[in-house]
Amino acid sequence: MNFTFRIPQWLTRWLLRSLTARAKRAPYFHLAGYMNRWWLVPYTEAGSVTDIGCGPVSPWRRPLAWVMQRLGFAARIHEILRSDRDRVLHDHPWPYLAIILKGGYYEVTEENSLAWYRPGSVLVRGIEHRHRLMLPTAPFGEQPATTLFITGRYAQKWGFFTPEGKVPYDEYLAAKHVAASPVKPAPKPPQKKRRPARPAGKEQRP
Ligand SMILES: [Fe+2]
Numbered sequence: 001m002n003f004t005f006r007i008p009q010w011l012t013r014w015l016l017r018s019l020t021a022r023a024k025r026a027p028y029f030h031l032a033g034y035m036n037r038w039w040l041v042p043y044t045e046a047g048s049v050t051d052i053g054c055g056p057v058s059p060w061r062r063p064l065a066w067v068m069q070r071l072g073f074a075a076r077i078h079e080i081l082r083s084d085r086d087r088v089l090h091d092h093p094w095p096y097l098a099i100i101l102k103g104g105y106y107e108v109t110e111e112n113s114l115a116w117y118r119p120g121s122v123l124v125r126g127i128e129h130r131h132r133l134m135l136p137t138a139p140f141g142e143q144p145a146t147t148l149f150i151t152g153r154y155a156q157k158w159g160f161f162t163p164e165g166k167v168p169y170d171e172y173l174a175a176k177h178v179a180a181s182p183v184k185p186a187p188k189p190p191q192k193k194r195r196p197a198r199p200a201g202k203e204q205r206p
Contacts (some may be wrong), residue, residue, distance in 0.1 A: 001126040004117070007099065012120040016101040019148055023077040026053050034082055040148075041065045041075040072153035080105065082135060082143045089130035089161045090169070095152040097121045103145030106134040110161070127155045 023038035027051040030036045037047060043054040059066040068075065080103075084090070086094055104118040110130050125131075135142040160172040167175075 002129050004121060004123050006120045007122060009120055012101055015148060020077050027052055027077055036079040038077045041068045043074050044069050073150055075150045078147045078149045082142055084132040086160060089132050091130050091158050093154050093158045094154055095126050097150045099148040101146045101148055103143055105145045108132045130161055
């Protein structure tokens with residue numbers, strides 16, 4: 001169920017103005033240097049310690065958001081700051097719909113195709129869809145993109161598609177970390193004030 005269509009520029013501009021202003025009131029967990037994220041319709045409950053700003057919304061104050069939550073949808077604004085770094089493709093835990101509001105990106109899919117999506121593009125993607133995103137190059141680095149990102153019900157643990165098959169995201173990232181660690185031990189960092197340990201969470205959502 002993967003398809004793409006376009007909405008008019010005036011509607012794209014209106015969504016950008018109205019939704020980003022609304023979303024900035026409810027930050028989600030930002031992925032430093034990669035993606036900033038704000039809630040429009042949060043998850044009804046936190047699934048991990050990084051699920052900031054989750055909880056049920058009021059049916060009286062936000063009826064549309066309430067209906068979306070009941071149907072299993074969540075929505076947020078994404079500001080994508082850099083391309084996906086892994087050459088292998090990944091999938092997502094839910095089906096989703098993304099509307100490009102500002103900037104744009106290339107989507108690389110398993111057919112080895114590269115497609116450009118500009119403001120007004122609406123991408124509907126099923127859970128079987130695999131991809132990686134690339135931002136266009138600007139004079140001083142990559143040009144960020146802003147999207148409205150709507151997710152459906154949780155369906156699977158997401159992961160990366162290596163030549164050996166799908167590897168769950170936590171195993172893949174942990175293995176990458178080990179592979180990237182220096183042979184020579186790094187010097188100890190300066191002592192910092194200790195923070196209280198965070199409680200162990202469940203699966204981290206991308
Ligand atoms: Fe992705």
